[in-house]
Amino acid sequence: MQFDPKEFLDFTFTWRGVLIGAIVTTLLIAVIAQVLGVLLGLLAALAGRSRNLVLKGISGLYVWVFRGTPVLVQIVLLYYGLPSLLGIDPFPQRYGNLPELIGGAFLAATLALGVNEGAYMSEIIRAGILSVDSGQAEAAKSLGMTPRKTMSRIVLPQAMRVIIPPLGNEFNNMLKTTSLASVVGVTELLLLAENRYGGTFKPFEPLLGICVYYLAMTTIWGLIQGRIEKRLGAGLNRNEADEGFWSRLTGVGRRMGPSGGAR
Amino acid sequence: MTGHIHQTDVAVGHDLLDAIGGAATASTAVVVDAQHVDKWFGKLHVLQDVSLQVKRQEVVVVLGPSGSGKTTFIRCVNHLEKIQGGRIYVNGHLIGYREVDGKLVEDKEANIARQRQEIGMVFQRFNLFPHKTALENIIEAPTQVRGMPQAEALEIGKALLTRVGLAAKADSYPAQLSGGQQQRVAIARALAMKPALMLFDEPTSALDPEMIGEVLEVMKELAREGMTMIVVTHEMGFAKEVADRVVMMDEGVVVEEGTPEHFFANPTHERTKSFLSKIL
Numbered sequence: 001m002q003f004d005p006k007e008f009l010d011f012t013f014t015w016r017g018v019l020i021g022a023i024v025t026t027l028l029i030a031v032i033a034q035v036l037g038v039l040l041g042l043l044a045a046l047a048g049r050s051r052n053l054v055l056k057g058i059s060g061l062y063v064w065v066f067r068g069t070p071v072l073v074q075i076v077l078l079y080y081g082l083p084s085l086l087g088i089d090p091f092p093q094r095y096g097n098l099p100e101l102i103g104g105a106f107l108a109a110t111l112a113l114g115v116n117e118g119a120y121m122s123e124i125i126r127a128g129i130l131s132v133d134s135g136q137a138e139a140a141k142s143l144g145m146t147p148r149k150t151m152s153r154i155v156l157p158q159a160m161r162v163i164i165p166p167l168g169n170e171f172n173n174m175l176k177t178t179s180l181a182s183v184v185g186v187t188e189l190l191l192l193a194e195n196r197y198g199g200t201f202k203p204f205e206p207l208l209g210i211c212v213y214y215l216a217m218t219t220i221w222g223l224i225q226g227r228i229e230k231r232l233g234a235g236l237n238r239n240e241a242d243e244g245f246w247s248r249l250t251g252v253g254r255r256m257g258p259s260g261g262a263r
Numbered sequence: 264m265t266g267h268i269h270q271t272d273v274a275v276g277h278d279l280l281d282a283i284g285g286a287a288t289a290s291t292a293v294v295v296d297a298q299h300v301d302k303w304f305g306k307l308h309v310l311q312d313v314s315l316q317v318k319r320q321e322v323v324v325v326l327g328p329s330g331s332g333k334t335t336f337i338r339c340v341n342h343l344e345k346i347q348g349g350r351i352y353v354n355g356h357l358i359g360y361r362e363v364d365g366k367l368v369e370d371k372e373a374n375i376a377r378q379r380q381e382i383g384m385v386f387q388r389f390n391l392f393p394h395k396t397a398l399e400n401i402i403e404a405p406t407q408v409r410g411m412p413q414a415e416a417l418e419i420g421k422a423l424l425t426r427v428g429l430a431a432k433a434d435s436y437p438a439q440l441s442g443g444q445q446q447r448v449a450i451a452r453a454l455a456m457k458p459a460l461m462l463f464d465e466p467t468s469a470l471d472p473e474m475i476g477e478v479l480e481v482m483k484e485l486a487r488e489g490m491t492m493i494v495v496t497h498e499m500g501f502a503k504e505v506a507d508r509v510v511m512m513d514e515g516v517v518v519e520e521g522t523p524e525h526f527f528a529n530p531t532h533e534r535t536k537s538f539l540s541k542i543l
Contacts, residue, residue: 139390139449142341143404143456144380147372153407157394 007202011193012209022192023213025101029110029178029188034171036114041121046151048126059122066119072180074116079108079184109181117174124166128159161232168225175217189213279481280488282422283457291355294319294460294491295340301348302335302515309335310346311515317460320489324502324523327512328538333495336512337462340493341382342375354381354459380408383453387465389445391437397424397448398433401455409456416455423451427481443474450481461485463494499543503527511535 011019047059066074083089091104132155140150182191193206200206295317302310309332317323325333338344340351342359346367351358359375360367370378391400401423402416411419424430427447437445446466453461463482467475479501486492486505496502502509502523509526511519511534519532527543530536 133390135386135388135390136392138343139384139386139392141376142343142379142382142384142386143452144376144408145404146376149407153403154392158392 004202004205007200008205008209011196011206012212018187018192021101022187022189025106025181025186026175026178026188026213027217028101029106029113029181029186030171030174033110033113033117033178034174036111037117037121037170037174038167040115040118041123041125044118044122045125045129048122049129063119063122066116067123071113071116071177072183075109075112075180075184078112079105082108105181105184105186109178109184109186113174113177113180117170120170121167124170125159125163128161128163129155131162132158164232165225165229168221168228172218172221172225175221176214278488279423279426279454279485280490282426283419283454292319293317293352294321294354295493296352297336297340297349298351299349300336300339300346300351302332302339302344302346309515310339312349313512313515313517314349315510315517315520317491317493320491321507322486322490322492322494322505323508323510324506325493325495325510325512326497326502326538327518330514331512332515333512334464337384337464337493337495340460340462341379341384343384345369353378376408380404380456381459383456383458383461385446385449385453385461385463385466387468389437389442389449389469391445391449391452393437396434396436397429397440400437400448401452404452405455419455420451423454424448427451428477441474442470443477446470446474446478447481450478450485454485459491461490461492463492463496465495465497467496467498497542499527511538513538 044059044062047055048063050056050059079091083091089104091108093103093105094100095102095104095107129151136154136158137150140154141147145154178188179190181188182194185191187195189210193203193210196206197203293316295315297313297315300310300313301308313332313336315323315336325336327333335344339346340353340358345359348367350360350367356378358378359370361370362368391397392403395403398417398420401420402411402413405411405416405419406413421430421433424433427450429444429447429451432440432444432448437448440448450466466482467478470478475498479498482492482494482501483505494501494506506523508520509523510517511526511530511532513534519526519530519535526535527539530539
């Protein structure tokens with residue numbers, strides 16, 4: 001067995017600019033893609049409930065295609081396929097004065113991850129909306145509220161209780177799925193490690209090192225998620241949100257299975 | 264269900280309508296004019312040629328066995344249910360539809376929403392918004408739909424809560440209230456829109472017996488103050504005491520209607536007699 005502790009420690013805990021850059025890139029991709037996913041998912045879920053058959057069809061097609069094809073293929077297709085299709089490159093190495101970090105590959109990967117995520121979020125949001133008792137919408141309507149007001153002020157706020165826990169799991173997933181961006185040359189954590197062992201021929205140490213960072217990110221997110229869910233459960237006389245931190249982290253003793261996370 | 268009215272110590276104040284600055288004036292003498300309404304659920308003909316008129320300040324109680332179409336009927340009055348034939352007018356406005364070449368075409372959502380502002384509805388299962396306090400439940404529609412300033416809505420909301428005996432519960436969430444309290448908040452919520460008509464869909468059926476009285480008290484007060492009401496209920500005591508007219512429905516048809524005196528003393532129709540014998 002060959003393990004070089006010095007190499008591991010040096011890669012993992014020496015605060016080089018490239019390491020910080022990779023961490024920032026990873027977090028940026030995850031956050032932007034997740035936000036995009038939530039917005040697209042909301043639009044798709046609402047369109048899917050529309051009386052308008054065209055909107056409904058577009059929503060169904062979107063979810064069907066993006067859940068039914070690999071996200072890795074979607075990233076590559078967008079980054080390499082789109083320029084050849086269009087004849088122009090929408091993903092150049094740099095965009096004018098923007099920092100180098102936010103280049104074409106970053107944009108393509110983030111976009112693909114976000115659009116893919118939207119398809120999953122659409123199903124989660126749809127389930128959340130369906131979980132709200134139909135009497136709530138009827139009461140709102142009977143008070144003269146328009147469908148839009150009924151949705152935004154009465155139904156969606158209540159659906160949040162059902163949406164937030166799987167949304168948290170989705171973001172946990174997203175933090176790790178960012179590693180796929182390495183295939184189009186985004187220097188996030190995985191590509192950083194690959195670049196390292198390309199020179200040292202010691203792959204284990206840097207790969208173990210980035211696992212430390214992924215674990216740190218998902219652990220901190222788990223803490224934040226617990227806070228959010230606890231707050232969400234307040235005043236509603238239910239105890240679904242009082243799972244301990246450790247059971248959330250390890251899955252031991254969970255009452256509800258993590259939903260929406262399986263890929 | 265025995266139907267007797269419970270005495271309660273609930274301090275139901277007077278002048279529910281004063282709290283909202285007086286009742287909305289119905290512009291017509293006939294507030295509800297339902298003409299030959301037909302409705303199907305699939306192949307089931309749930310409303311068959313139902314016609315009913317409700318005059319201003321009149322309280323009409325609709326009775327009937329479950330499945331008779333009485334709940335469906337009042338849900339049609341504010342277009343929570345579509346109808347396939349006939350017309351329903353409230354305050355002279357055709358509800359839920361436009362007439363194009365003699366045919367009914369469903370109206371735009373915005374227009375339907377506007378029509379519903381005039382029609383308060385109280386549900387069997389209360390349907391308070393659980394993420395809002397009692398007071399927030401009441402001011403939601405006035406501020407969001409009518410564009411009433413927050414301060415004015417709060418004032419009206421507090422006044423209404425006082426009149427239904429729940430001033431102390433303004434900041435409570437629905438889950439912290441008993442069923443009877445929730446239903447009283449729900450009545451206040453509907454009243455806050457200053458409706459010209461109130462629909463009650465079995466408002467006491469989901470309540471524990473000891474809470475029925477406090478809700479009926481509020482409804483009686485409202486009736487005394489001259490609110491136009493259609494009440495679907497099994498509370499015979501309420502019907503006898505408060506109704507101007509009782510309507511009996513069975514299998515989607517209005518079987519019989521009349522004053523409570525006539526209705527309970529001399530029902531003419533066989534089905535009315537058998538229904539009353541089961542329920543009284």
